[in-house]
Amino acid sequence: MPAATDLLADLNDPQRQAVTHGDGPLLILAGAGSGKTRVITRRVAYLLQQGVRAGNILAITFTNKAAGEMRGRVEQLVPGHRVFISTFHSLGARLLRQYGDRLGLDRHFTIYDTEDRNKLLRDALEATGIDDLRYSPERVGGAISRAKNALISPQDYERAATDFFQQVVAPVYHGYEKRLRAANAVDFDDLLYLPALALRLHADLRAELADRFRYILIDEYQDTNTAQYEIVRRLSLGHRNLCVVGDPDQSIYKWRGSDIKNILDFERDFPDARVITLTKNYRSTQAILHAAGTVIGHNTQRKKKSLVTDNEPGEPVRVLTFDNGLDEAEGVVLRIKEAVRAGRFRYRDHAVFLRINALSRTLESAFLRHGVPFQIVKGLAFFERKENKDVLAYLRLLVNPADTVSFLRVVNEPVRGVGKASLEKLQRFAGEHRINLVEAAGQVGRITTIKGKAATGLRDFHRLITELRTRLDRPPHELVQLVLEKSGYEAMLRDSGQDEDAERLANVGELVTAARQFHEANPDCTVADFLEQITLASDVDGWDEQADHVSVMTLHASKGLEFPVVYILAVEQGLLPHERSLARDDDVEEERRLCFVGMTRAMKELYLCHARHREFRGQLHCAIESSFLRELPDDGVERLDMAADRTPSRSAADEWRSRTALALRDWADTGVRPFLPPRKPNGTPAGTPAGTPDTPDSGLAVGTLVQHEQLGIGQVTDLSGFGALRRVKVRFPGHGEKTFIANAVKLKVVKKKGDG
DNA sequence: CTGCTCGGCCTTTTT
């Protein structure tokens, strides 16, 4: 155990006060880059040093990754500690598994993700007789999610339903809950909702847990919702040793039920709370802080505070203007490449932030084209692939045979001749006899209307699940392998002969590896634990910050991270702020906070990029720069027009642009409205093609062998679109299929289809 | 009755 002086030596005054605060409520208002994580970690270590038992400390972080890092850092300070560090959702899952019996919940419940939820909702909507596009599972699911986050039960919801929408949703909410419980499943929101209600209704449970967690620390408190607030409040009711850390300027999850009031009203909830403000920034240059501070200063609903730093003034913040999204992606990638080549930074020093995931595609192809290593930080992507979700559904069904959604997902995968009609009969039978679908499948002989292939298929499926269930005690990777073999899934992929199935086969193979790695890292964990970890993983949990690559992620995912060089792309009206926020001032303020979060991740250099034109949903639009860019100060900001200083003749994008004009002329009477550049960079009026008047035949056809600079030789597999919108799909051995804008990619024809 | 293909529809951010 280190001496107190070691724990405090490198802290500033307010940081030290926060770490050494004794008992009682504590609010730490920690500005961006003010050493928040360090303070929480040290405080945990300090408490341990003061004789608090590790088992009495609960620390809540925003992601599992952050939890893991904090565990590691506390471990360094106080080896062998057993502090409970987790996210709210993981804590909720843990509590429900441990105390679920008191709430009438089976320990082996499945956690449904949003996709599962929507499937169940579709069923509930149908049963309620609602067949209206306005009541999509997504919309209704959103309403139910908000209700649960606000601790509103189906009964409360029904009672309080005033408008028409709510009155329609109320019975669906009931039906959905019924189905969830019947499937022995909970959704993401239940992981907060059910524990919050349990703590409210079961005094003995509350007392037991409050006695166990005598010191509670919550990070990112500005992003807690009502359910989380209730959990925190109930747990700290007796001892009041609650330390919350947050920054109202970084509240970016209102859409998910977070209530900024939780942090703003902390002093009202706890009048004796000590408040410590951390305003000294250790992360960014003066230029970056000045720019970020000026932008966030435009928020009206805000406690005024500014960050100060002793860091150097640094490079100016740069606003890069591109002609279009392709140029933007290209320009950023090339800039990064050059910075690395010149030895100024490593790839891993760079991050690219986006408002929406959809923008990552353009970027991805630019990275591939230029051979720049990158990772798109979207943790779940691998497990979200169809084949992997299928295999995971088998596992979930083994753990919880009542899991309707998983049953329906895999009962006919691979094909067992069980179709929709048979499944409806099976579900009716199961409902009447109050048994789950697996049991019903075992009794298919009693359902006289199901015969032939469907009956055989269901019987086989029942036998399969029953047999696999006897192996539930096997380690996760063995179980995955067993599922692949016994279910016929692997054979189906292997024998199909389709290229994409070969890729799927490789993916499920990777899943076995992932399960094995999980087992090696957590030898005592079961397959149920494996499934839970996957379901509760956040995007950044899958991020590999050790590898030397550029990190690409959403602005939301960037919270809590820092990088020497940051690029924020598409800082345009409609994207940042997002168009869905423009109607309400407080929504725009949240977008501004999102922008602020992104800007303050940067340590040395910050680039804010936007384009004058952007392709979106298959359509090209003129784009205007974000109002946030106009809010930037003049000093410490440099504006560079990357569209102006290109040579007017022969860049890929110029060519693309001139062909767009041609395409417009060629297809003017087809009803297709390709994008029309308002004005060319050299001042030529819109619509007048100034580029080469004609496009020579590219010679591309399906089957053509082409050579790409980075990816090598590949074969054209598909051509689509016209003119500037023409796309070419090429399969490269080892790289898979890539789609390019035909006019923007350099492909040398190696050999035409049918040539000798 | 099942299974495949095609076309229409929607697409913010996430645990």
Next chain:
DNA sequence: GGCCGAGCAG
């Protein structure tokens, strides 16, 4: 680009 439902063939 991706998902769901409709429609058609076996």
